[in-house]
Amino acid sequence: MARQRRRAIQGATIRDVAVRAGVSPMTVSRVINSGDNVRTETRKLVNSAIRELNYTPSPAARSLAGSVPYRIGLLYDNPSTGYLSEFLLGTLDESSRTGAQVLVEKCVETELAGATLGKLLRAGVDGLILPPPLCESAEVLAEIHKAGAAAVGVAPGHPSADMATIRIDNEAAARELTEHLLGLGHRRFGFIKGHPNQTVSEQRLNGFLAALAQAGIGRDAVRIEQGYFTYRSGLDAAEKILDDSAPIPTAIFAANDDMAAATAALAHRLGYDVPEDLSIVGFDDQPIAVAVWPALTTVHQPVAAMARAAVDLVMDEIRRMRTGIGAPRQLLHPYTLIVRESSGPAPQAQGLSSDPAPRPT
């Protein structure tokens, strides 16, 4: 009776699907999970039954039955809220799909990471997800290693022998973005570097420089300033680049969108038109990229997808740590070049000696 009511309310179970397809529940399970050892014909049958009944596996049951009730920790420092919210969206999505239990902890200072980490480990987490910049903290990694926990680093600079990682190819992306600017005729550049505590900062710069080198453009046509990924630091760096007495660049590459947005704001204040007088490009494609005007040309980093992958990967890692076979997996996600309004053709055809853009007081 009670059972009847339950069934009526919630969706189909694997058994319903099995009956519909005329097979056993186990076969359905196989179709869903791996597809190994199932005839194509049978698989089709099952798949259509799944569609007809609008069946979704229950994550709870799944995690209960699968011998591993995964408990995973998400340790974050203080990334931009734009990054964090997208990351959490992905995490929430995947964890509720898979039934993983996620414990989230913020550690305010990298120094305190050890303590927070201990707390998570004591709470019984089997694996950890480390978004940037924590994935590059040697201290944190050592602690995790000592505790024998599984770990997944998101967006570190390099693959790692000790943990699974999920990255994009920052260098290639920066190169491609720079080539986009070169294609628009730009020859004098500004570059705002990211925080030195993250390897990606360096990689983005390297990609940028590599593209310039390939185009035969020397370092003297480039003004490089230090930034720290924050809006504020972008403003400071942009000020140095634009207040220069030397001819100002026709394009500025900021190592993330926050700094690019700051650069655009400053440019406007100084009376430059973007992209008429000055092209500006960012990196990451965070919400701010379309919140400002003109919308930023940037590189899209699939943060939500990477978060989803991180959840799956950490579960893999936990399994791997238990069986002790195999090596940590290293995933490379695709990036996308997003061309919006903040980049345009270079002003006055590639003349290096012409006057700088007008500078109203």
Add this chain to the structure above:
Amino acid sequence: MARQRRRAIQGATIRDVAVRAGVSPMTVSRVINSGDNVRTETRKLVNSAIRELNYTPSPAARSLAGSVPYRIGLLYDNPSTGYLSEFLLGTLDESSRTGAQVLVEKCVETELAGATLGKLLRAGVDGLILPPPLCESAEVLAEIHKAGAAAVGVAPGHPSADMATIRIDNEAAARELTEHLLGLGHRRFGFIKGHPNQTVSEQRLNGFLAALAQAGIGRDAVRIEQGYFTYRSGLDAAEKILDDSAPIPTAIFAANDDMAAATAALAHRLGYDVPEDLSIVGFDDQPIAVAVWPALTTVHQPVAAMARAAVDLVMDEIRRMRTGIGAPRQLLHPYTLIVRESSGPAPQAQGLSSDPAPRPT
């Protein structure tokens, strides 16, 4: 064998606790869930066993066994990323604790809410969480009602007869914040309103005006401008208030932190010192409140806690819809006045006729 390994790795089960306490698993379950019909002595025994074994109920098993495998939808429009990320943190936390399955969907335009909603309902969600401003969309609410789904509105203006709500007392908070300014000697004010599509905008204004009225300050000492909760709109509104030829206010109350931050930025650009020449207060205590300088005096809204409560509440609602008894619960969360550096004593002791603050070109 396999079982042995599992046990060794993961935490204690309810059975372990039962054995330790010398009772049956069911008694343990009772202690944890309600505590009804259990002798105090037995309860103590069980509780200490729980502590000793560091036992935590498995959310997966719990949601599987409890006849209700809750599937809940989180439908969001485009709140600020600061709000969203904090909200998601709370949601993730609670959903993984309780084992609820959360499906997140973004609906880009309020017009499209119907379609997105339909998608969630077809996916079998039993209840919905609606952060602002969706909780006030009549269209969305009608759709939900029609589908017979449970719903929880977060931060709507008023309690509702049709759905559970979680709010803070915006009017009282605004009043308290205004009284803080009055206490500092301010007598000429600016106010930047929030988006008219949200009732809270109105309530914050009302609280502000109520405090002024109580202090005997007339409307002529107040300059009110329309804003829309965005940084950009705050900038525009602040410009109108500060560019006035009339004596500028000594304090500006912005209906949220984004707009307050914009006001502070503009004030600096115009050469005012904050809070020396001008006090600025915001609302919500979002990340931006401490990212700017000076850090904003504001009202802290416990977003993460409200999100956690929303998850619990929607599960209650689902249960309630099924049993058909009781009325939707209306929760009121506490707010906190946070005094930081952006508010200070009014310049030149409450003289109304004195010269406006210096205005460099």
Add this chain to the structure above:
DNA sequence: CGGCGCGATGTTTACGGTAACATGTCGCCA
């Protein structure tokens, strides 16, 4: 003093899925 009722606890079963093992069905080679 016997039965009734209630509070405290135990037992059984189900939740939805998957691992491990069992079975069945071929094709291939000695």
Add this chain to the structure above:
DNA sequence: TGGCGACATGTTACCGTAAACATCGCGCCG
């Protein structure tokens, strides 16, 4: 031609918890 192995599928048991029902002990009342 018989047996063996690989692949396809079914069966059984169990994951950790809570609902439903069963049981037990005890006090109270007629």
